Amino acid sequence: MLFRREMIAVPSIVTIRFELNPVSTLTNALIIAYNEQGWLDGADQTLRAFMENLSPEKRAIHNLVYGFFSSAIPHVGSMSFPDFLKDFATRDATQLRDHAIHWFPQVEGFPGFEAILNNRETFVEFVGQLATLKGFEHEDDEARRGYEYLIDPVRLKDMMLSHMTFVWNAVLQKEWRKHETSLRQCVETHQQHNYSTFHTSFEAVEAVTGRDMRNSEKDEICSGALSEPCLRPPPPYLG
Incomplete structure (x- = not known):
């Protein structure tokens, strides 16, 4: 199904600001x-067990929320997850739906918003083309399931809010409490460092992430300015 991939941007000049974004950290982990099923092998045991024990119905919804419709989840800065859920409940359903698919025109062969919203099979065909282009597994039935929410923004919003609340209560609340202190210490440590001596943005990325991006594959680096002047610590569940 459709996915969004986080990329490390390496422009010629970078502004580095460190902050802890609870919602982004937890959401990106999910x-x-x-997107990367092999990631579960190195995941936190609690989260891994949660993912593996989801019922087929819950897993289907989970895949829609954190797969196809993940772009609908807004960036809310340092807001706590409970406050984020309250904020999400007040947001306009149509705007959330539109933001979930705002990137579709970037895909070659996109037939237009009107076409995919008015015809289910046109949407399913577009998803299939995207899957082929990106090289990931795809099932038409999953696209058809997603379409039913796509054309009903209120139903989509209610589904997402319900599932995100379920995930928070079932696993994320406990895991956040377990990792919050170490994450805050990580941010505070980076805030004390002086990065002005670096000659290239590659050096800054390597210092923060431990990854040498100079010879990375092209899909791991995107050119242009950072969309947000912020580099986050990795989600706590990565192995």
Whole structure:
């Protein structure tokens, strides 16, 4: 199904600001788990067990929330997850739906928003083309299931809010409490470092992430300015 991949941008000049974003940290962990199934092998045991024990119905919904519709989840900065859920409940359903698919025009062969919203099979065909282009597994039935939410923004919003609340209560709340202190210490440590001596943005990325991006594959690096002047510590569930 459709996915969003987080990339490390390496422009010629970078502004580095460190902050802890609870919602982004937890959400990105679940998005990575959806996109990269092998990631579960190194995941936190509690989260791994949660993912593996989801019922087929819950897993289908989970895949929609953290797969196809993950772009609908807004960036809310340092807001806590409970406050984020309250904030999400107040947001306009149509705007959330539109943001979930705002990137579709970037895909070659996109037939237009009107076409995919008015015809289910046109949408399913587009998803199939995207899957082929990106080289990931795809099932038409999953696309058809997603379409039913796509054309009903209120139902989509209610489904997402219900599932994110379920995930928070079932696993994320406990895991966040377990990792919050170490994550805050990580941010505070980076805030004390002086990065102005670096000659290239590659050096800054390597210092923060431990990854040498100079010879990375092209799909791991995107050119242009950072969309947000922020580098986050990795989600706590990565092995």
